[in-house]
Amino acid sequence: MSVPADEAGNPAHAIFERFLHAGECREVLGCFGELCQQLGLQGRGLQLYHGLKAALNYWSAKALWSKLDKKAGHKDYNQGTACASTKCLVVGAGPCGLRAAIELALLGARVVLLEKRDSFSRNNVLHLWPFTIHDLRALGAKKFYGRFCTGTLDHISIRQLQLILLKVALLLGVEVHINVQFKGLVPSVDTVGGQGGWRAVLQPDSSPLSHYEFDVLISAGGGKFVPEGFKRKETRGKLAIGITTNFINHHSQAEVEVAEISGVARIYNQKFFQNLYNKTGIDLENIVYYKDDTHYFVMTAKKQSLLKKGVILEDKADIESLLSPENVNRDALLSYAKEAANFSTNYRLPELEFALNHRGLPDVDMFDFTCMTRSENAALVREHNGARLLLGLVGDCLVEPFWPLGTGVARGFLAAFDAAWMVRRWAAGTPPLEVLAERESIYQHLSQTSPDNTHKNVSQYSIDPATRYPNINLQAIKANQVRDLYLVGMVEVDHKRKSDNRLSTAVSGDAYEDLLRWCQTSTAGYRGVEVTDFTTSWTSGLALCALVHRFRPDLLDFDSVDPQDPVQTHQMMLDTAEQELGIQPVLSSTEMATMAEPDRLGLITYLSQFYEAFKTSPEAEEVSKKPLSPHGTRGAILFLSKLQKRRNLTHKRAQDSAQKDAEVKRSRRNAEVGLPQVPRGMLCWPPARGESSDACYFCGRRVYILERASAEGRFFHRGCFQCWRCGATLRLGDYTFDEEDGHFYCSLHYPNPPSMELPQDEPPPLPDGVAPRGRRRLEEIEVTFRELEQQGIKLEKLLRDEDGAPADKKTQWMNQLLYLVQKKNSLMSEESDLMITVQELKLEEQQWQLDQKLRYYMNMEESLKTPEDSVAEHEILAQLLDVVNKRNALIHIQDEKRLSELQA
Incomplete structure (x- = not known):
């Protein structure tokens, strides 16, 4: 588009164009400061934005104003007045911190954002969910970055994403300060009657922001920075070594023609990975290739392959020691990554040259990606001398994502919206405990979100959780359950005893x-x-x-x-x-x-x-x-209980039918040889229900209250609940029970499983990342269960001590035990929700397999079918109808669960 001469000669227009296309953090900030100075603009927040609109009547800016005006006009922002008297501090200029700052600015809050660095240097490329793409387009992403989502895959480099969001934040009046590091919090010394606020301890301490008072702190400082008062936990799964690498993209024609790889896993393309191993000695589980500012590769490598190739020098049991810099040959790692990249692209990329990271070194990283940390809570409130401060987490300091699935930025944006909604409620005068309870109710959904279980109409998404999460219960957690998240005073938290301190605070009531x-x-x-x-x-x-x-x-x-x-x-x-x-x-x-x-x-x-x-x-x-x-913690558990009841009834009917047929045959044989009849029920005495709850049904050892689980009237340790045949761990809603022998089984090893063999064709891929995410969260839950059990055992032993402590001490211990029970119930609910998803996926896969098998027989000429083929076809059809009925039953019970939640 040609630019009129009068506009082309306008200095402000030229500065704005430089601002739009600036590719470095400092350049963006410099251009924006110059633009405001040229236009004579002062102020901050939406006042600054409206001033820019009025002063910059430029064709290139008008399209951007149109998009931002449409965004700002949403009813949630109340014309930019919803948080007009709220002062916020956002720590961290990563994508999630910037996205949260933008929402807070649209709500009308004063927003100050701190970033300890002065450059954006992260090359890694992020996969984008549909809602993330729509959200960024609504913010004018293509005006800042013309290549946004123009390739065959939907992704963007972290650096480009930060640049886009930084520019939007500045236009909306967010005050951004670089080279300033957050070190802690202090209440304002002149606070009287709650009229003041809180201040940040900063480095350098000469920063004028040291005097800035705020009543909301949003931390987006990454997994290694979390404000005092938040409890974090680390989980590790089975070792999985990830390698990320970036190569310079010169955007040549040869590079443009190389196809990207959205994700190749060994189980779906064994030939590719076998050829890779045979030719190079590189043994991978999967690999992804995205083309953006860089050629970005991410792969999961097998440990033995890394040892044989000399990347890892010595095998060690401790993961941190195994992958420590002293135990890694850096040159061998670079060769390993480059060879894998070349092979996976059929050597069609020109000579690969490593991009550099923020340290000026080749951008290659290797780490255990199954090690993740997450915060137990998403928010808390601190009060000192009447001054209240609302603290919230977003991004990696809230929950580190399972990065190969592209969940980080998507859930990061969702958490930013949730945090903004929380601040909106806070500014509206909602009681603090209600604000915290609602935030934690929403947080329960975050780790399970995917494009499949969030609302499909992404154009309707807003900071209101109901627009994003189907059937969400904002009262799942009650105000009295989050009293431990309201911290009074300035008592320092001992990191080594943080869990005990939180527990004592939680049970301060009676x-x-x-x-x-x-x-x-x-x-x-x-x-x-x-x-x-x-x-x-x-x-x-x-x-x-x-x-x-x-x-x-x-x-x-x-x-x-x-x-x-x-x-x-x-x-x-x-x-x-x-x-x-x-x-x-x-x-x-x-x-x-x-x-x-x-x-x-x-x-x-x-x-x-x-x-x-x-x-x-x-x-x-x-x-x-x-x-x-x-409702709340009970809904999912009740759902699985009903599902299990129906499953047991189905198995019982099948078992009774099979037993009746067997008895008829046995009676005929006995009659032929003159043996007496044996009344049904005397063939095997089923064991009675357990009369003692403190002895494990499986191992016979003591089972304490917090570690006690039950099914079919039997009590046991969670860890002892295993399939009688294969020893696989069983969970509520996913087991079968044989009343005749008193044993529990997984569905695969029930004594009378279907005789038909399912087809061996490759099943359809599961929804993106659902299974790995579910398994990862189930592992996290299991770790937390064990932690709660150990605390519960200690408390129960103290309470059962006959010599005893004073009555008031025992009451305190009882309160602590009840708090742990509450936490356990919440975990059981989340586990049950995951198991519901497992049931859905199992039935979906079974139906697909049976459809494939049935299609084989239905496409066969009738004249060519043998009697065995006809029997097999009828048997498959019967099984298919059974699976369909089970899926219908699942949907029916889910509808009941949703109705209960809505009524609640």
Whole structure:
């Protein structure tokens, strides 16, 4: 497009063009400062943006103003006044920090962003999800970077992404300061009655920003920087060594013609990887090639291959030692990466020349990508002398992504939107604990997000979580569950004892007394019920019946309960609670009916689950008369419980049918030889339900409350819940149980599995990254379970000590135990959500396999079919109908779960 002479000669227009195309951080900041000076503009925030629009009537800028105006006009921002009195500090100018700063600026907040470096030097290329592409286009990405998403694959280099977002942030009035490092927080010394704010300790301390007071801090400083008060955890899976490398892209015709590789995995192309190994000795699990500012390769290499090629000098058991610089031959690593890159592109790229990293060295990195850290919470509030500060995390300091799947920037942007929504709620005067509870409820969804389980209409995405996460329950976590995230005072946190400090803070209230009072209030007025303790008051079973009847009168007729048969009453209620409320038993019906003092801890733990499911808000004066549905941590567990019940019923019917056929045949044989008939039921005595909850059903050893799991009325260690045949770990919603032999099995090794062999064709690829993400999170959950179990065992031993500590100390320990139970329940819910996804994928794959097999027989000429072919076709069709019915049942139960969540 030609530029009119009067505009071409306008200095401001020329500066703006330089600003649009600036390729370095300092150049961008310099051009923007020069532009504002040329136009005589001062101020900050949206005031600066409106000044730019009015002063720069330039064709190249008008298209950009149009996009930004459309963005700023969304109702969530309330015309830029939603956070007009809020002062924010954002730490870190990575993509997530910049994206959060942009949203806060659109809300009308004053936003100051700090970055310790003065350049953007990260060459690595990011895969972009559809919503991320749409979001960046809405911010005018193509005006700053014309090649944005013009290739065959959707990706962008981190450096280019930072440049785009930096320019947008500056236009919207974000104050960006480079070469300034955040070192800590201090409350303003002149704070009176909460009118002041907080300040940052900075390096250099001469920075004028040392006097900037703010009431919101958003940290996007990366995984190694997290403000005090946040607890992080590290998880490691099976060793997987990742290598990333970048080569200079000269954009020659030869380079343009080389095809990119969206991702090749060994299981889908074994021939390629075998040829690579045979010709070069390089042994990989997968490889990706993206073409952007650089030629970017990322691959997963096998350890033995790296040892044989001399990249790793010595095999060591400790992963950090294995991949330490002293144990890596850098030259061999460079050769390894270059040879893999050349082979995977059929040697069609011109002579490869390494791009340089921020240290001026060849940009090649090798690390264990299964080592990830994440924060246990997404936000907290600090208060000192009446001054409140809201802290939130985004990016890698919130959760490090499973990088090969391209989840980092997508979930980073989602977290930035979530953080902005939190600040909006904070600015609106929402009570701090409600703000924190809602933020943590949303955070539960982040690690499971994918393009498949977020809303498909990406054009409707906003900072409102409901526009992005289907069926989200913003009250999944309650205000009283996040009291430990409200920190008062300036007590220094000892990193080595951070977990213990957080635990003590979390149980500063009296959860034990609260639970007792709630039970008393909820059962008041029921015949034969008087709750005074957690032992004898519950033995008849009437108290538990009254508790459930108060909230779910549809589940039982209280007047018909027989107080003379407490074991039967308790068994009925244990089953009802598990099947209808998603509350798993902690004690057996026999223990509930006798309720000896040692069982008191188990009862308290069990009742606390009802409290979580049914408690009303503190402001409510009376219990709601409307039947309540379990929600939050209970919904997914209930869903799997129902799913498991249906599965067991199906297996039982199949087993009964097979047994009946076998008995008929046996009876005929016995009649032929004159043997007496054996009544059904006397062939094998099934073991009775466990009468003791503190002995593991599998190993027989002591099982403490926090490590106790249950299924089919049996109690056991989570780690002991394994398939009888193959020893595979079993989980709720994914096991089968044989009542005849009393054993648990995985679905593959159930005693009467389908006889037909499934086709060996390659199954369809699973939704991008769903399976690895699920497995990774399940591993994380398992690690956390073990941590909670160890803490719970210590507390239970202290509480059971007969010599004992003072009563107030035991009450404190009980409160701590209840807090751990709460955390465990939350983890169980997340695990159940993952298992639901597993069930969906299993059925989807089974249906695909059966479709392939059935298609083979249906395409066969009828005249060519043998009798065996016809039998096989009918058998496959029957199995296919069974799978379809199971998928329909899954959808039906999911609809019930969503309805319950919506009602909640």
